[in-house]
Amino acid sequence: MLTNNQRKYIQSLHQKKFRQQSGAFLVEGAKSVQEVLASDFTVDMLLATEGFCKENARLIDNKRTQTEIVPVSELERVTTLESNNAAVAVVKTKDNRPLVAGPGEFVLVLDDVRDPGNLGTILRIADWYGIRKLICSDTTAEVYNPKVISASKGSFTRVNWWYGNLPAFFAGVSKEGGPEMPVYGAFLDGNDVHTMSFGKGGYLVMGNESNGIGPAVSPFITEKITIPRFGEAESLNVGIATAVIVDNWKRSTK
Amino acid sequence: MLTNNQRKYIQSLHQKKFRQQSGAFLVEGAKSVQEVLASDFTVDMLLATEGFCKENARLIDNKRTQTEIVPVSELERVTTLESNNAAVAVVKTKDNRPLVAGPGEFVLVLDDVRDPGNLGTILRIADWYGIRKLICSDTTAEVYNPKVISASKGSFTRVNWWYGNLPAFFAGVSKEGGPEMPVYGAFLDGNDVHTMSFGKGGYLVMGNESNGIGPAVSPFITEKITIPRFGEAESLNVGIATAVIVDNWKRSTK
Incomplete structure (x- = not known):
């Protein structure tokens, strides 16, 4: 007992x-x-x-x-x-160790994704598509929330994360002067994800459920991307949008 | 008051x-x-x-x-x-009127999708991609459940649904002898959705959260399809899988 x-x-x-x-x-x-x-x-x-x-x-x-x-x-x-x-x-819990994309690596970045269920689903998507690194704004849902752990269906054991200040992170990445990595960002008015060409690696930034990518992170986006809409829904859930974009990236680079 | x-x-x-x-x-x-x-x-x-x-x-x-x-x-x-x-x-509520795919039309079919949040998300995905018809097994979550309506973010107003017996439905469709429509089904061991070719129209069957498409519906599937896995997650959420397959269908037929 x-x-x-x-x-x-x-x-x-x-x-x-x-x-x-x-x-x-x-x-x-x-x-x-x-x-x-x-x-x-x-x-x-x-x-x-x-x-x-x-x-x-x-x-x-x-x-x-x-x-x-x-x-x-x-x-x-x-x-x-x-x-x-x-x-x-x-x-x-694990130490909050910094992460960056290695050469040719694709890394997910969450800017203020608030819903624990969405974060758990995104961990599962990352794990399915072989993405090992997730960078989260300090305002993103806490990964150790039981709802996140539960929604990830065990995928939290195979994805690493770091929480921090995203503008400072992207400023640091570009200052290091390493190989330039594209920073893709999901917007409602970007390039069609079906026809654009992805590089092998880079960062994909997904934004808040209601407001999308915030004004402090937007300036670091080098390529705006959009999932084309064929009907009338105003938007897609952030987990759904993450999966569709990552699937298009994998499809076009394999 | x-x-x-x-x-x-x-x-x-x-x-x-x-x-x-x-x-x-x-x-x-x-x-x-x-x-x-x-x-x-x-x-x-x-x-x-x-x-x-x-x-x-x-x-x-x-x-x-x-x-x-x-x-x-x-x-x-x-x-x-x-x-x-x-x-x-x-x-x-609306009358439960039968639906079939018109020529070149893509229709979603849910076999025992139990979670109201998943059904709401699937309505939103259908609406985003311009899919107007949803056919649900009698065991699928009730569309009028407040959680479904809420998760659909208004998309329930633009998608029509019919609830019924799926084996009887598919038996009826093939007996009518109209133009043969493919019946795609999501399985873990089907053809790679990234490389297969979709026709313009057809049915896409998505199965139960734990068990996938049931044995009574499986015989009607003419093409098994799978989302390729690059990592180690055992499966994807049914809403996520629906979005990825529909996105690949739209991408390859537009």
């Missing part, structure tokens, strides 16, 4: 403030916990049903994680999910 | 059972209500703030809708949204 203090600690990680204080976050549900056990994340504690522990004995042994076998009723008390009959892991 | 009966009636429409009994559903929030007022839907009743009524006086007059000016506190009592400072409309 969990002690009251353990239970309170885990429940505190539902909130950003306590995740930041503790340097830990929650990974919940069978698939996500399996993925994090198989990843390079440090798992501080695992709460799981007997069934989950038996099925995943090797993964759990490899991590040498402190494990508490608990009934489903206990999982339901500490999980943020609507239902959870498998496991909750307490996992150490 | 609303009467108690009016309030109870509107709140009852949060539930499918009462939407079906009453033949009515809710449209909520400024943008969605504006769109439905400008559409061919019959609006039975409008609850709105004074500000919303002033800003949209012409739209409201054109519909000759019974309108109640209410304070935000009253809207918050009857809305399903987290916040609503504009309007709620009670709208008549």
Whole structure:
């Protein structure tokens, strides 16, 4: 059984403030916990049903994680999910290490993407298309939010991220004078993504759900791109738009 | 002010059972209500703030809708949204009229897509790409669910749908002996959507979030298609996959 203090600690990680204080976050549900056990994340504690522990004995042994076998009723008390009959892991957050695009590498950049579900979906898209780096404005949803982790379906274990000031980042990248990388940005009035030619690498900036790419980041965009519209919807969801643009990039450079 | 009966009636429409009994559903929030007022839907009743009524006086007059000016506190009592400072409309559902693809027309088909958010997103994608017809298995999320309407961002006013038995539908389509239409289906082991050639028209079937296209519908698929994977995510969300396939279809046939 969990002690009251353990239970309170885990429940505190539902909130950003306590995740930041503790340097830990929650990974919940069978698939996500399996993925994090198989990843390079440090798992501080695992709460799981007997069934989950038996099925995943090797993964759990490899991590040498402190494990508490608990009934489903206990999982339901500490999980943020609507239902959870498998496991909750307490996992150490990673250091916020700077990232840049390597030669020929394609990197995603999010300018103020606020919705956790959208961020989780974008992690999954990045993982599907083999994009390993995600750069987020400080105002973008927190990646350790349980909704982000859950929506990413385990993809958070295979994508690296850095949070910071985007104008300062792009100013730094161009000052370093390395090979010039294109900075693509999604706008409603850019070049048709179906007919433009992508280089092998570069940055793709996606903007806020309501306002798009902000005025502080816009000056760094070297190529505005747009998904052509054939009907009447005013816009596409930012996750949908990310997938369509990345798919066009992959299609035209493979 | 609303009467108690009016309030109870509107709140009852949060539930499918009462939407079906009453033949009515809710449209909520400024943008969605504006769109439905400008559409061919019959609006039975409008609850709105004074500000919303002033800003949209012409739209409201054109519909000759019974309108109640209410304070935000009253809207918050009857809305399903987290916040609503504009309007709620009670709208008549439409008859469930059969749909088929016309010559050269592309029609979306959903086999057991359960999540209301996914269905709303798919309506928005259809609307962006100019797809006017959506055919849904009886087990697909109900289109009049407030979460579907809200996620569609007004696109529900520009896409027609029919709910029914998909195997019977496809059997009927081929029996009519009209021009043979391809039936594309999204699978994890189909032809690469980047390199295959689409015809101008046809049906695109998207399957359940966990299980994909079911065994009763699979035999009617004439062309299996797949979005190529470059990384390690196990799958893409059904809304994302719909957008990517439809985008490839539009790109290759325009």
